[in-house]
Amino acid sequence: MLSVERGTLEVTDESAAVEVNGGCWLSEKRCVRTAAEIERLRAENESLREQAGDSKISVVLIAFVLGMGAGFAVAKAAK
Numbered sequence: 001m002l003s004v005e006r007g008t009l010e011v012t013d014e015s016a017a018v019e020v021n022g023g024c025w026l027s028e029k030r031c032v033r034t035a036a037e038i039e040r041l042r043a044e045n046e047s048l049r050e051q052a053g054d055s056k057i058s059v060v061l062i063a064f065v066l067g068m069g070a071g072f073a074v075a076k077a078a079k
Contacts, residue, residue, distance in 0.1 A: 008019045 010017045010019070
């Protein structure tokens, strides 16, 4: 069961019954596949976040080095 808004569980001496509103029933096999896919997507998102953080720093460093190089070249040419 996914996305349950409201559920009721009735238990008697002989059986149990579940009534659910606002959800989606999946087979056990499908639930396992869905859980595995969600975990894979979470790991991929985390990896992308880490890569994005690293690239921002590297872009700043590269821009700084290129700016210093360009400034040195202009200063050298101005002499």
